[in-house]
Amino acid sequence: MSAWFHTTLSPADLFGLLVQFLVLSLFAIGGAITTAPDMHRYIVDEHHWITDAQFTSSIAIAQAAPGPNVLFVATLGWSVAGPIGAAITLLGTLLPSTLLTLSATRWGARRKDSRFVRAFTTGLTPLTIGLLVATGWLLAAPYATDRAHAIGAIALVAVTVGVMARTKASPMWLVALGAVVGALGWV
Amino acid sequence: MSATPAAPDEPALAQPASPAELFFTFNRLALQGFGGVLAIAQHELVERQRWLTRQQFVEMLALSQVLPGPNVINLALMLGDRFFGWRGALAAMGGMMLVPLAIVLVLTAAYAEFSRIEIVAGALRGMGAVAAGLVIATAFRLMGTLRSNRLGLPLAAAFSVVTFVLIALLRWPLVGVLAGLGSLAIAIAWLRWK
Numbered sequence: 393m394s395a396w397f398h399t400t401l402s403p404a405d406l407f408g409l410l411v412q413f414l415v416l417s418l419f420a421i422g423g424a425i426t427t428a429p430d431m432h433r434y435i436v437d438e439h440h441w442i443t444d445a446q447f448t449s450s451i452a453i454a455q456a457a458p459g460p461n462v463l464f465v466a467t468l469g470w471s472v473a474g475p476i477g478a479a480i481t482l483l484g485t486l487l488p489s490t491l492l493t494l495s496a497t498r499w500g501a502r503r504k505d506s507r508f509v510r511a512f513t514t515g516l517t518p519l520t521i522g523l524l525v526a527t528g529w530l531l532a533a534p535y536a537t538d539r540a541h542a543i544g545a546i547a548l549v550a551v552t553v554g555v556m557a558r559t560k561a562s563p564m565w566l567v568a569l570g571a572v573v574g575a576l577g578w579v
Numbered sequence: 580m581s582a583t584p585a586a587p588d589e590p591a592l593a594q595p596a597s598p599a600e601l602f603f604t605f606n607r608l609a610l611q612g613f614g615g616v617l618a619i620a621q622h623e624l625v626e627r628q629r630w631l632t633r634q635q636f637v638e639m640l641a642l643s644q645v646l647p648g649p650n651v652i653n654l655a656l657m658l659g660d661r662f663f664g665w666r667g668a669l670a671a672m673g674g675m676m677l678v679p680l681a682i683v684l685v686l687t688a689a690y691a692e693f694s695r696i697e698i699v700a701g702a703l704r705g706m707g708a709v710a711a712g713l714v715i716a717t718a719f720r721l722m723g724t725l726r727s728n729r730l731g732l733p734l735a736a737a738f739s740v741v742t743f744v745l746i747a748l749l750r751w752p753l754v755g756v757l758a759g760l761g762s763l764a765i766a767i768a769w770l771r772w773k
Contacts, residue, residue: 417647417648418647419647419754420647420648420649421644421645421646421647421753421754421757423644423648423649423650424648424649426752426753426754450687453683453686453687454683455615455707455710456613456686456703456706456707457613457679457682457683457686458609458610458611458612458613458679458682459609459610459612459616459675459676459678459679459680459682459683460609460612460615460616460649460651460652460675460676460679461615461616461649462649462651462652463676463679463680463683466680466683466684467683467684467687470684470687471687478684482680485648485649486648486649486652486672488647488648489646489647489648489649489652489653490648490652490656490668490672492646492647492648493643493646493648493653493656493657494656494660494665494668496642496646497642497656497657497660497661498660500642501661507769507772508769510729510768510772511765511766511768511769511772512765512768513638513641513642514728514729514730514764514765514768514772515730515738515761515763515764515765515766515767515768515769516641516642516644516645516757516761516764516765517637517638517641517724517725517728517735518725518728518730518735518736518737518738518739518742518764519641519738519739519742519756519757519760519761519764520637520640520641520644520721521637521718521721521722521724521725521739521742522738522739522740522741522742522743522746523644523742523743523746523753524617524714524715524717524718524721525715525718525739525743525747526742526743526746526747527714528711528712528713528714528715528718529711529715529743529747530746530747531615531707531710531711531714532708532711532712532715534707535704535707535708535711541704545704545708548705548708548709548712549708549709549711549712549715550712551712552708552709552711552712552713552715552716553712553715553716553719556618556712556713556716556717556719556720557716557719557720560626562611562622563611563618563619563622563709563713564611564619566709566712566713567611567613567706567709567710567713569705569709570702570705570706570707570708570709570710571702571705571706572702572705573705574701574702574703574704574705574706574708575698575699575701575702575705576701577697577701578705579701579704579705579708
């Protein structure tokens, strides 16, 4: 590990990176992670700024760390071009969606009792709940299909769901439990 | 601000006192969020702070999912904006991002060293499995809101199940599911609204 970012990008490259992430921001419906395949195409396949393995581990680190998963764009940017890379990818990802979200919610809030806005939220609520179960399912899949640890992992997911349904315990205790059980090699 | 009428099991709502309180609340919930913040956000904002009812939370979440951008960040922006306008939106987003960003960058620098340690890798696996369970548990918690959905419980539940099947099992792209199934659900809700 001699250097964290293997290349120094030219200003033109950095500008291209910024534009790429600004555009992707507007397509990130369902979360920034949905645009990861296109980030991979741009950074790894097209420009060879980082390797496939570096790309994957950047995402894994952000998933494991506390905080919103969108921080994976900062670890990607860091791997590509150090601090300036992280600043560029984060700014590019957040700026357009932030402006759009604020203007859309203000528009909606002014009309929140209108038939259209009521129908919009009423119709989308069931999809949101289905989407949440799907997200949990997809997050659990890699653990549940790993033969060496599948039973422990499925049990841990079940315990988590059960405890959350029956108590008001803070999720942090369950995360701590997961860390201990995993460190012992049971998951 | 007029809230949806509170259900009998949901006591009166509270409000953050200042943008600073928003900042620190979002900072605290972000730091508890291993593998994603959504489950913690629901716990902190609804069950603990009572700034939103479950119904309001799920509606805000629905919006944050159809708008581009990270869902929990959109949620933070909407909630902050609702209480304190721009300053609130920036306080909530900043609280969510700043400290976790510093941590994640330090971890990026350290990763190559400690990922080889078996205990660390195991602990990360365990935390990942719990993170998955937390998201599923949050979904279960919010399912209660379907009972008061104007689509009616059977139809609303059917939309949830079809969404799950399309996304989790058939791996359809989200944009298509939202555009197709979402439009259908909105259209039905529109027709039922008199």
